[in-house]
Amino acid sequence: MSTLRLTRRLATIVASGALLVSGLTALPAQAFNPNTDAPAGPGQDATRATILLASDPVATSASVTKKNGKVDLNAAATKAVRAQLNEQRNALKKWLQSNAPKAKVTGEFDVALNAVTVTLNGTGIGVLRTAPGVAAVEYEAIYTPQAVDPDLALVKGVQAWQQSNFATSGTNPSGWAGFGIKVGVVDTGIDFTHPCFNDAGFPATTQLGDTRFTNNKVIAARVFNNKIQQNKVTAQAIQSHGTHVAGTIGCNLLTPAAVSGVAIPYAPSGVAPGVQLGSYNVFPANIEDARSEDIFKALQAAAEDGMDVINMSLGGGAKGTNDLDSQAVNNLDKAGIVVAVANGNEGPGYFTAGSPGTAERALTAGASAVGHFVGLRVTGTNVDASAATGEFGVPTAPVTAPVAALAPSQESNGLTYDPGAGCAALPAGSLTGKIALISRGVCTFSNKVFNAEKAGAVAAIVINNVAGDPTAMASDPLFPTTIPAVMVGQDDKAQLVAAAGSAITIQSDLSYFRHPQYDNILAGFSSWGPTTVDLQIKPDVVAPGVNVLSSVPMHTCTDKVVGCWAFFSGTSMATPHLAGMAAVVRDVHPDWAPWQVRSAIINTSIQDGVLDTKTGKVVERDVMKVGSGRADLVASLNATVALSRPSVSFGGVPKGSTAPRTQQVTVTNLTASTMTLPVTVGEKQGSGSFGVDKSSITLAPGGSATLTISYANAAGSHANSMSQAQLHLGDAAHAALWGMSK
Template sequence: MAATSAAQPTASDQGQSAPAVDDSYALVRLAGEPLATNPRTAPDKGKKIGFANRAVKAERDRIRAEQAAFKDWLRTNAPRARVTKQFDVAVNAVGVQLNGTPLSTLRSAPGVTHAELQGVFTPLAHEDPDLALVDVPEAWAAVGGASEAGRGVKVAIIDSGIDVTHPCFSDAGYPAVRQLGDTKYTNNKVIVSRVYGNKIAKNGFDGEDLNGHGTHVAGTVACNVHTDAVADGTEIPYDPSGVAPAATLGSYNVFPGTAGSARSEDILEAMQDAYVDGFDVANMSLGGARNDGGGAFLLDNAVDNLDRANMVVAVAAGNEGPGYWTVHYPGAAPRALTAGASTVGHALVNTVSVAGTDYDVVVGEFGKLSADITAPLAVVKDASSPHPLGLSLACNSSAALPDLTGKIAVIGRMSCTFQEKINNVTKAGAVAAIVVNHLDGLLTMAGDQTGAVAVLVTKTDGAAIMAHDGTSATINANKVYQSIPEATNRMASFSSQGPTHGDLLIKPDVVAPGADVLSAQPAWACETAPCWAIFGGTSMATPHLAGIAAVVRGAHPSWSAAEVRSAVVNTAQQSVLRDSATNEVTNDALKVGAGLADTDAAVASKVALDPVSLSFGAISGGSGRSVTKSLVVTNTSGASVSVSVAVANNPASGVTYSVSGGQVTLAAGASTTMTVTATSTKGAADGFYQAQLDVSVGGSVASHAMLFTVVGSGVAAPGQHQTPPGLS
């Protein structure tokens, strides 16, 4: 399953990536229940599986015997196939190297309930200038200060490793603990380092972060409070902190060395190890496009079961937006804490000097801007271009570019990847490129470090620059840190949108800052350590959610994973996020989930909702009918409360939502089940229908859940992919 790679850690102009599978490997699920869901071994609410318990040991032996019987069957019936991994916590499954054995053969084995090819997953690219965007400082105050936020909570970073030498991860003041795995990459803050992959021995890879993605993600979760930062030689005017600075971390390196991808079994093994190692939260800033039979089913299953077994799993939604139906897997898992990405209003900017005026620009990840570049401008127009200023998009499908030898090309953003654009202007001889946004915003363009130097400029500034075609311009190498308040809280255009395929769930669940996030980098990534960088992607939003979950879990250690997840999702801020294309405030649940995360509100949450949102699937618009779903409401406040649930923002026509049993008094810890119904009118127009369920405690709205129904067929039908319009 292909997604934005580690070499492209920021926004990219691209459509849906092709699903990828490794057809040499399969995952096979066996009939017996895994430990997470077996009634004899499933943990009590707020607890973990007791691996030293006699019943758990007996069930592990039973599962091992079942898996051994499958291996015996393989030796007789599929002698070329070889079991490579075995799993018993989240799923009862084995990884199999096929060596030419067809899947149909594995599916015919006794006790096999499901077999699929393994997917291929990649990191989904890349401290906010102000953690107040998600109300972190208020939450710190509520839990006793930053030094207590996340204390006692363990967060697993399933990624590319963590550079333990970075001051973000200094263990000064942390108590001495037992460290696991490759201890040359651990300390008393990063307490585990494990590495995965079938080629690690051959290639000599270990747990070191040679990518940078994992260190960046880990810094957002738990960088030590108020760590001094300099990025690209530019002093950052604030001292970054992680969301949960007192948390401890584990490095589960599924992208070791130069490996840009991982198979399903590597990720499953890392998830299982993290659970067995006692971790409370897992961060998976990774994903792949949906491919039935490509690892999605069992990874989704594992995420759900680990949540049931009391480990919160935060997962990136994907970087395939804008456009509905673009959520990646396993972010589509029903019980995943799935992150969408919003913008942070800051940047490290350079300037372009044209006719005596300096324009702010952001340098992309292509050629290195090590010295000023001065050359004449060449504005490249295209009468057929959809760019609002009529600029050529410089895509492979665009009209041929003119000779740009020795010039700075001025082209438009939209449609194809940034790398494709820069490859084409480089071939045409340009020494640099100014890419003009189709919006008035700045972000870092993703690339693979090859081609001409390229910078992004806003649409307004781009229009002014275009008036000087042929004039000499200078791209200045010196950077400055700039706060851009007007660019804050806009949905990142790359952020993937729901609904999910098949089950039509609302995803992402909730949004966090993900575009232009400052965090740690390994020492090798900069000329001077410690190293910092600004990355963008749902990968960067996800660790905000993992950090918030850690703060909530630290404040409420007896809550179940589902209750922690509900606190993060169902208390989100609404009517603050703006649409990436229109810049208008949007509460579209398929884009923003329940809204922008609110750490303070999550810590203070009084009720938990399960599920965190309700999807009523697809309803025919011909005759009209009703679909009813259950919602479990639990009092997590510690005192008896009066709870009322009511529908807000019912659609004007087409579908009506209603709730029964919507008012009740709940004792501390008690739950009640309410029913919510979606009713389509006869002849309702095809389309998406949304509403909101407000949950009031003592007469004040304390939580909310989003409601969603699809009516009809065509582009709105389940399983149909609505092609993104190419705006990123």
């Protein structure tokens, strides 16, 4: 049975209105050919133009009067300059009436610029450049939010859109990345009423399944469960997971986000905002388990409905080489559909990858951090920390009390926690009137907070045990609590421990925190390879999966205009980043087969792009934790070669055997030019040895060459010792290699 792996990390944000505008460049008139018009570029409106006149505006005129260095607009000399500029603009308007009658003046300016703006109505800007006294004519710039969506920045989403001339603003979906591509989401359903999935501007499309839950953005809504009639379930999105996943894939461009009055300075977008979505609900109502049969039916329906990409942010126990769920994924890839799958949330630890992420042809995601969240500030003398809340609620007023660190405790796992982990009952009254300081680990958050409250604590602070931002804590009804509880980051431990006995305050006003220094840290929960039985490298690649902001169903909040939003964490949140990337790659390269799309994403990833979980400061190079690295959409779109196998595992080789084992990889030229690439093997770790049979390959346009990769155990190697290396094809691609003595 496949079960949904869902780690809820609820918090909320709102978009601010900060804007950035592209400035005009005053180019000399002779630089233009008045008989031709260049098309509008990214960030420009081809229906409107600004005409810059040659004379200086008031701001730079030598004839104006200034007072204390500032232009005096009321001075006679300044008014005379403005009158002269007005005459020039009147002359231009008269010229337009005779020579470009369709162009209509919409604005006049003389302080910062000596210019007029016009609606072109079909008039070429080359015509306007011939007007007397004109210095330059440019299409009008388009305002875009100043802040960058951090999720998209980490996968270079906006940069990739710009490179491919997709719109980075505006309301016309036909210009957005992914337009024309269909992505199926096998999950808990998609709430089509969310502003993320407004279908304005999308083409009228035949809607499939239960059309009560579809529009021209979410074009299919189907439900799969063996007790549909008995349970009276529908395709409606009740749980939040699927709507969140869908938002990461294809939320409409720059959709404002707001919850509880907390603002962030950007409006979220999906990685592929132009896609249409299919909602295949295998976890209807509040059902959290799905049978393989339900999954199979959903996959078949998605294929029959014409989906180009499928997202499966779900997982279950791997079943080796006879895993039919994995076989289904492999076969869909062969049928022309890219399938992105979560690697699982069972980390840390080897052999924790889940099915169907274990499928050889799945595009399997590991999770890394996004350094932002919504939470509270903790303050005091020499104390200033940011804290995540989660399901323990927000205090209605600031809580001030002495902080008390729990005594160090040695837990059943043999580790000593300092402060203590708080998993056992505490002496009665030992924390009366105090804020308890507790280490994360061993037991549930609710267990810790419950024990602290029973000992008299008025609040609790849990210290994270991994690097990066704190995460929103989930509660457990088995341990009912009433006191406020928050989590702080590992880096804030020292200041809080040093404050023991002093009063600190947990503030009650939510704030948005952005900590870019905590980006790209490997999630502690992210599952590691190798896969069971066949010992393949998984995940394939890592994407943002900690504190990911996206849409949740409209019934989960009261804001029916802006909609409902939340931060979630899990490889479930990393997977839709890869699905969205696959959609954009398929949009730009419609002739690429799924294996080429997967290779483009995996083999061009940022090899040293993920940091270790423990310290958050050391590059994580273990391929069983990070695959080939961190996903990079710009590099994926620019891929020049594709590998028939994006990674090569030699599995387990008997420890007494030192004879080389070989496997082959075919490299295909994706370009229309002949290329010669050097071939090397480097970054070796472990005692085993890797090699390749060629030092270079020459590929004709569209041509291929085969490489033979070798691996051998070292003499005297120990059982279960792992070795890895990287195959490099110049700067064009790299692939992870792995072997193990058994």
